[in-house]
Amino acid sequence: MVQFDLVVVGSGPAGRRAAIQAAKLGKKVLVIEQGKRVGGVSVHTGTIPSKTLRETALNLTGWRERGFYGRAYRVKQEISAEDLRRRLLITLDHEVEVLEHQFARNRVQHMRGKASFVDPTTLQVIKDDGESLQITGTSILLAVGTKPFRPSYMPFDGKTVIDSDELLDIQELPRSLAVIGAGVIGIEYATIFSALDTAVTLIDPKSTMLDFIDHEIVEDFTYQLRDRNMKLHLGQKAEKVEKQADGKVHITLDSGRVVIVEMVLFAAGRMGATDTLNLEAAGLTADNRGRLSVNPETFQTSVPNIYAAGDVVGFPSLASTSMEQGRIAARVAVGAIAKEPPKFFPYGIYAVPEISTCGLTEEEVKQRGIPYECGIARFRETSRGHIMGLESGLLKLIFSLKTRRLLGVHIVGEGATELVHIGQAVLNLKGTVEYFVENTFNYPTLAEAYKIAGLDASNRMGDVEEKTVTAVSV
Template sequence: MDQFDLIVVGSGPAGRRGAIQAAKLGKRVLVIEQGKRVGGVSVHTGTIPSKTLRETALNLSGWRERGFYGRAYRVKQEISAEDLRRRLLITLDHEVEVLEHQFARNRVHHIRGKASFVDPQTMQVVKDDGEVLHVTGASILLAVGTKPFRPDYMPFDGKTVLDSDELLEIEDLPRSMVVIGAGVIGIEYATIFSSLDTQVTLIDPKTTMLDFIDKEIVEDFTYQLRDRNMKLLLGQKAEKVTRQDGKVELLLNNGRRIVTDMVLFAAGRMGATDTLNLAAAGLEADNRGRLSVNPETFATNVPHIFAAGDVVGFPSLASTSMEQGRIAARVAVGAIAKEPPKYFPYGIYAVPEISTCGLSEEEVKERHIPYECGIARFRETSRGHIMGLDTGLLKMIFSLKTRRLLGVHIVGEGATELVHIGQAVLNLKGTVEYFVENTFNYPTLAEAYKIAGLDAWNRMGDIKSEI
């Protein structure tokens, strides 16, 4: 029986960051990964594949150039599923190679196999060849991630009715697609396939989508989707889904029938905890397989067992999962863990991108904070003209009392990169004057910050900050 200071189950963003952090502190660390290669969901079916698919689709379709050359413009006239997969495989190989090198450089032990608890400190690992190992850890970090929710009433076949993991293995691009679920994953894939000129219909029982995003940003985003003929059937539910003659027929709760080439079911994910034998460790997951933790230390109700990443729920971002894993590992091995900065960015890699940091206008209203907004549209920047951008919006919210930035919200090309300027100002408690008085490279999309800052400053008046 091997003994370790920290056993990490899962090698996704939370697991790998936690393992490397503990190893850098001189601890003996073991990572257990049940997948064929290290990297977890993030590398193989989630973050990296979906973003690679997006980039490939935009490049091959000529999407970014259509503002100049028209909607009929294409870089490659006939785009196949194999075209998309070729770049994906190259990217995944690189990600795995980097991660394996990081483990080797930091002397992190890792084995392939399915892990489950024998008791609170002992885990059984069943390898592919049937060999069974037992390992013990002074502390254990569960970073097992999630898997797609697959309800019994959906006739999944991996070809015409798929979940988000199976979508990466399709053999042909569909001419039409229905996406069930208007959450982040559903919206990302729906807009990616729409950019490839697939006729996409998005269905969700809720009458709204992306409720955690500033409403004005969602309205702008929604307008762009409808403008390119995406069908948004919100407040409607698919009650029956049947496969027939290579097509899929959906019956909605309002009696509407839709026939399509492919259905992507992307309505939620489940924590991948069902095979861990949690009861043997004194743990219990909720009805979605998620674990409850202390939000500051990521410790479960069993003091030496921690959980981080998507398995603990919102925000379920690769970026925040990495920080959760790092903090959990430091606490687990007895090191000091500083609290991360208050504001972190949220990125949605749809077409167009959405990124946000800080308070939305709705949250500012709920807190009864006197405020003013500044707006800039990408077409107001010279770089926007150069890039042929007709759309894109940056919104900042400032306190009228302190003039401090409260939130930054962006929809458009490069939103997930641009947001970090606002994030830095937020965490450093900067004011509207930062954007008005500073110089930005010209021509850049980042100039939108100055335009939005001036817009807010003009509305606020030149009143001295009370900070």
């Protein structure tokens, strides 16, 4: 029996940040990871692989240069699955090395094995060689992440009908692909394969997608997808998926339409990876998707010494927010002060094109009854956009008419996940439209779109000197 101040189950973004934070506070910390290498889903099958795949696809296809040289332009004429995998392996090796070094220099112990509860303070760990040992922790943090939802009616075979984890191991790029599920993961992979010139069909029973994103941004995004001939079957459910003798897959929709493709990616949700933890022994219960309920301020479960953070607690399920959740949970667990993070955080969707958002959407502003105005800038209006050959891209700022404060920033287009941080800073510092109008931005840059959007909104709102603006809350 070995005693630790904090035992962390899982080494993904939440787990590793929690472990390092507790170690920096002088606590004895152990990380238990059941995978072959540390890093969790984020490093090995989720965040890092999908973003590496995206960057590789855009580079090898010459996607970013097609505004100048036409849609037929390609850097590499024949792109194989091995071309994509080669860069991925290099990236993953680097990520694992960095993480192992972080653990070593912060004196975080880590162990490979499968953990399950014996009681609220004790975990049974089965190592790969069959050795079993018990670990006790004054506090325990569950950062086990999620795994793909695999319904029994879907004929998964790892080749023609796959989930998002299996996608990374495909041997050949399909000529046609159907993606079932128009959530973030489904949309990211659908657009990446579309950039690889695979004929992509996106299927989802909901008539809309990305409902938490500002609708004007989604409309612009949807237009771009249709413009490059991606088929969107929204509001239609895949009732039957059948593999055929010729190697093709037939998908029958509830509308009666049949979609015929070489490969099907099922990406309709994920499950919390809690089924092997023996939660009952600790007095915990997961919901029907394997997720755990926590106090949103402390990430404490219903059992006082057990915490949970990351994707296993549900939305927003971002690597960035998971890291912060893990850090806060660790500080609370070891008795340190944990400050509440800023109210607004950025949400990034690494599709082609990227989408990123921070703050209130126009729909949320309307629901709250806040008088507002919007400013719009299109990337093609910027000199940098012309230099890059951008034909699309949109930045939208929403301001309060009463206080002139920025309420939300929403971007679709090249570099959206980087550009959003300017708006995030102004938003959390309670800046106004005058910041964008009066400040100088590097020229030529895409960031100049902020000034264009700020001027657009300011012109619609009227000169601030004509009004008495009071510093009241929105």
